[in-house]
Structures are given as structure tokens and as C-alpha cells.
Amino acid sequence: MAFSREEQLICVIARMLEGQRNISVGTNSPIPAAAALLMERLTDGWARPLLLGSSRHYPANDGGVEFHDRAAQGRVDVFFLGGGQIDGEGNINLVGIGAYPKMKVRLPGSFGSAFLYLTVPRVILFREEHSARVLVPKVDFISAAGWSPPGVFRRGGPYALITSMAVFFYDKDRHRFRLDYVHAGNSVDDVRANTGFDFDLASPVRETPPPEPDRLALIRGEIAAELAHLYPKFAAEKLGYTAAAANV
Amino acid sequence: MPATAPMMSVEELAARIPDGAHLALSKDDSGTAIALIHAMIRGGVKNLHVVYVPVGGLMADLLIGAGCIATIECSGVSFGELGLAPRFRDAVQSGAIRIKDATCPAIYAAVQAGERGIPFTPIRGILGSDVLSYRDDWKVVDNPFAAGGGDPIVLVPAINPDITFFHARWGDRYGNVWVGKRRELATLAHAARETLVTVEDLYDGNLMTDETLVAGTISSLYISGVAHVPHGAKPLNLDGCYDIDRKHIRDYIREAQTVEGFAAYLDRTVFGNKVAA
Numbered sequence: 080m081a082f083s084r085e086e087q088l089i090c091v092i093a094r095m096l097e098g099q100r101n102i103s104v105g106t107n108s109p110i111p112a113a114a115a116l117l118m119e120r121l122t123d124g125w126a127r128p129l130l131l132g133s134s135r136h137y138p139a140n141d142g143g144v145e146f147h148d149r150a151a152q153g154r155v156d157v158f159f160l161g162g163g164q165i166d167g168e169g170n171i172n173l174v175g176i177g178a179y180p181k182m183k184v185r186l187p188g189s190f191g192s193a194f195l196y197l198t199v200p201r202v203i204l205f206r207e208e209h210s211a212r213v214l215v216p217k218v219d220f221i222s223a224a225g226w227s228p229p230g231v232f233r234r235g236g237p238y239a240l241i242t243s244m245a246v247f248f249y250d251k252d253r254h255r256f257r258l259d260y261v262h263a264g265n266s267v268d269d270v271r272a273n274t275g276f277d278f279d280l281a282s283p284v285r286e287t288p289p290p291e292p293d294r295l296a297l298i299r300g301e302i303a304a305e306l307a308h309l310y311p312k313f314a315a316e317k318l319g320y321t322a323a324a325a326n327v
Numbered sequence: 328m329p330a331t332a333p334m335m336s337v338e339e340l341a342a343r344i345p346d347g348a349h350l351a352l353s354k355d356d357s358g359t360a361i362a363l364i365h366a367m368i369r370g371g372v373k374n375l376h377v378v379y380v381p382v383g384g385l386m387a388d389l390l391i392g393a394g395c396i397a398t399i400e401c402s403g404v405s406f407g408e409l410g411l412a413p414r415f416r417d418a419v420q421s422g423a424i425r426i427k428d429a430t431c432p433a434i435y436a437a438v439q440a441g442e443r444g445i446p447f448t449p450i451r452g453i454l455g456s457d458v459l460s461y462r463d464d465w466k467v468v469d470n471p472f473a474a475g476g477g478d479p480i481v482l483v484p485a486i487n488p489d490i491t492f493f494h495a496r497w498g499d500r501y502g503n504v505w506v507g508k509r510r511e512l513a514t515l516a517h518a519a520r521e522t523l524v525t526v527e528d529l530y531d532g533n534l535m536t537d538e539t540l541v542a543g544t545i546s547s548l549y550i551s552g553v554a555h556v557p558h559g560a561k562p563l564n565l566d567g568c569y570d571i572d573r574k575h576i577r578d579y580i581r582e583a584q585t586v587e588g589f590a591a592y593l594d595r596t597v598f599g600n601k602v603a604a
Contacts, residue, residue: 132407140510141348142511143431151452185420230477230479
């Protein structure tokens with residue numbers, strides 16, 4: 080069955096959410112949000128997505144602080160972060176390119192990353208653009224650190240890095256990424272040519288499995304309809320969901 | 328029976344915000360006082376120090392573009408999936424405003440410390456981030472309760488702004504306002520020295536004595552001015568009343584890419600001038 084890049088990425092993320100219960104997703108993240116909603120559906124509601132910015136998928140009512148307080152206690156199992164830059168040690172930069180503060184390119188800001196990267200056990204890095212511009216040897220500004228020295232309270236950190244080309248897993252002891260999967264149509268050499276940092280290779284590096292047909296059907300149906308409440312444009316343009324497309 | 332509180336106009340609320348005021352404002356979510364932002368821009372307020380709790384969007388970009396803000400403290404300014412905030416981006420890149428970068432839970436924690444009347448609060452995480460390196464007002468100490476010492480932890484100073492303001496669903500004649508699940512608005516009102524509110528609808532009764540509404544109500548004790556402004560959050564959303572106008576925001580982002588485009592947007596939308604086609 081033919082599938083799009085977005086559908087592939089939703090399924091890649093969903094496989095990393097098996098057995099995870101409190102799955103939280105930040106703003107501007109339609110693909111991770113779709114994966115979280117898919118897992119809720121597949122587990123009959125055992126998995127609990129919390130989508131920041133949604134009023135429909137937000138099981139919290141004690142103000143914006145409640146989500147962060149949950150994370151501080153260890154009640155958030157999974158979170159997603161991206162980055163204008165991500166480096167080989169798992170540091171992420173959401174603030175800008177160039178010298179701080181008058182940066183050449185100013186990005187929105189660090190949001191909750193500096194806190195959530197240390198308090199959430201499993202953080203999945205997701206950035207569609209796979210280029211040497213994004214995946215750099217060293218970030219210009221550390222919004223959130225990929226690892227911490229001994230003695231620093233840290234519950235979690237980077238688990239994996241998913242891009243439009245590949246899937247890396249993070250080695251917490253060596254502070255390095257390991258290439259495990261390349262998506263169909265890409266080679267290890269392609270990944271190397273588009274990655275600015277050095278990384279390890281799994282043996283063997285495999286091709287990313289295609290979406291499971293039953294999950295693909297759900298994504299195009301129920302999940303797209305649910306996602307459209309928060310991401311109408313994405314649901315319409317990427318998942319072909321056309322109902323209720325008035326306010327995109 | 329409590330005394331009734333007089334209603335003000337949105338222009339009167341704006342006039343209570345002096346040049347150089349220290350504001351703390353909630354994120355662009357249900358309950359953003361866009362009509363009051365417009366009135367502030369018309370009034371020409373200057374040199375504001377604004378803390379966004381914890382992030383900014385349209386109201387940050389409008390105040391920055393209109394030259395009202397000298398210093399901004401926030402964890403981010405953007406329009407999410409709709410796009411980047413053009414006036415914020417240009418102002419930071421050119422150095423036109425000073426920025427104090429933060430991270431969301433640190434701002435919430437600092438406002439909670441303000442609410443509790445304590446000078447600072449500890450918070451987990453953040454260690455190793457350059458957000459911390461550039462904040463000379465944040466400190467790191469060893470947890471004094473840790474057995475055997477060590478366990479570094481970040482301390483952030485309390486935030487007690489001069490003023491906060493927002494748009495609420497209901498206000499009653501006694502000056503109480505209902506914000507429902509937007510509990511951070513109550514936290515902000517408790518921490519701020521003054522709270523100004525625009526309300527969508529008037530509530531016929533006393534919100535503080537209605538058992539189903541009181542938990543989502545902020546007492547008039549904290550509130551120094553209320554204006555009745557239907558559609559006061561538009562083009563943003565007010566949950567239960569209206570959704571965000573995504574087309575308006577997309578058009579704004581496109582138009583505000585240039586200083587001239589932004590000026591034309593203000594002229595039309597804020598100053599209400601008719602523009603020849």
C-alpha cells in the first residue's frame with residue numbers, strides 16, 4: 080500500500096510509544112500528536128495523550144503549570160522536542176543561529192525544553208529536515224542539554240532522533256547517536272552526507288519498516304478526524320481529511 | 328452584600344498602564360485581551376517590561392511592532408503551526424528590544440512564588456542550558472536537604488508584576504470574574520499588584536456565591552478594573568464562545584513581514600482607518 084512520508088513518520092513514532100502511558104506533545108507537532116492519538120486508539124484509552132494547545136486532548140485543568148508540575152514529579156512518560164539545531168551529543172537549540180542575543184536568525188525560544196529534557200524519562204527528538212544545517216557538530220545555543228554530569232538530577236533525556244531520512248537511537252553512556260534505520264529510498268551514505276555530526280552505526284543498519292496497513296487505515300480515518308480539531312491544515316493537506324476544513 | 332464595582336471602558340483600562348510598567352501576561356490562549364492591547368497601542372504606551380507567562384504570540388508581536396516594549400522575558404514567541412512571529416524576530420535580531428530568555432516552568436514557578444509572597448523558588452531541570460548561563464538573576468545552590476550534600480538545583484526570583492490583564496468569559500456587578508480552568512490567570516492575579524480584565528459577558532448574580540462557578544472565579548479583591556468588551560479576544564479564541572481565526576493570523580504573519588506591512592495592519596485593525604482599495 081502506498082504511503083506518504085508523514086504517514087511513515089507517524090508509524091515510526093508510534094512504535095516508540097508501545098507500553099508508554101502518559102504521552103505528552105508540545106505545540107506545533109502534528110506528526111507526534113497523530114502518533115499519540117493512534118496509541119490511545121490502539122490501547123483503548125490506556126495510553127493518555129496530552130496535546131499542549133488543545134482543549135479537547137488536554138486531561139488537566141489546573142492551569143498551565145499543572146503539566147510542568149506533573150513532569151517534575153515524573154508523571155509524564157514521554158515528550159517530544161525538536162530543534163533549529165541538534166548536535167551529536169543530543170544538545171538542542173530552539174533559540175537561534177549565531178551569537179546570542181542579537182542572533183543572525185532568531186527562533187521562537189526554548190519553551191519548556193530546558194526543564195522537560197531532564198525531568199521526562201523518554202524524550203523523542205523529532206525534526207523532519209535532515210540536513211547538515213540542522214544536525215550540527217555543536218549547537219550555537221544550548222536550549223536543553225543532551226546529557227548531564229554525575230550528581231545532577233536527571234530522570235531522562237534523549238531516547239531517539241527521528242528525521243525524514245532516518246532513525247537514530249541515543250547512547251546515554253557515550254552521549255552519541257547510533258544510526259539504526261534509514262527510510263526507504265535513502266542510504267547510509269545519504270545520511271552521512273546530510274549529517275553534520277559524527278555518529279555510530281548499528282550492525283546492521285536496517286531499512287525502516289513500512290506503516291502497518293491497519294494503522295495506516297486508522298491514521299487516514301479516525302485519527303485524521305481527531306487531529307483536525309487542533310491541526311486542521313495538516314489533517315487536510317497531509318492526511319486527506321476534508322471535512323471541517325473551513326477554519327484552516 | 329458586597330459593594331458593586333463600576334465598569335470602565337477599555338480605554339480607561341489602557342490608561343491605567345503607565346509607561347515603563349512591569350507587566351506579566353498569560354499566553355495567547357483562551358482569554359487574551361486583544362481589544363485592550365489595541366487600546367494600549369492607540370494610547371502610545373512605551374518602555375514596557377513584559378513577562379509572557381510563559382510564551383507570547385499575537386499580543387507580544389503587536390506590542391513589539393508598535394514600539395511599546397523595551398524588555399521582554401519569555402520562553403518563546405510564535406504562532407505555533409501558523410508561523411513565526413515577524414515583529415518579535417526582527418526586534419530581537421536588530422537589538423531593538425532586550426530579551427531575557429527563560430523556560431516555561433521557571434516562569435510559572437516564579438509567578439507562583441510571587442503569589443506566595445516568598446522571594447524565590449527552586450526548580451528542577453535547566454542545569455546545562457544556556458538559558459541559565461545568560462540569566463544572571465537565576466542562581467544554582469546545592470539542595471540543603473540532600474543527604475551527603477550535592478544535588479545542585481536552580482533558584483529563580485519571584486515575579487510580582489505591577490499589572491496583569493486578560494479577557495474573561497464572565498464578570499459580575501461586584502467585580503468578580505470567571506476564568507474557569509485557566510487557573511494560571513488566577514495565579515497571575517494573585518501575584519500582580521493590579522489586575523485589569525475585559526469580559527465577554529456580564530453575569531447576572533454573584534460568581535463568588537455560585538457553587539458551580541466559584542472555583543473558576545477570581546475574587547474582586549484582586550481586580551482593579553473591568554470593562555465589558557464582547558469579542559474582546561478576537562481574532563484569537565475564547566473557549567466556549569469562538570475559535571481562533573486562523574486566516575486572520577496567517578494574513579497577519581504575511582503582512583507583518585515588513586515594517587510597512589505591519590503599519591498598514593495597525594492602521595486598519597487597531598486605528599480603524601479606512602484604506603483605499
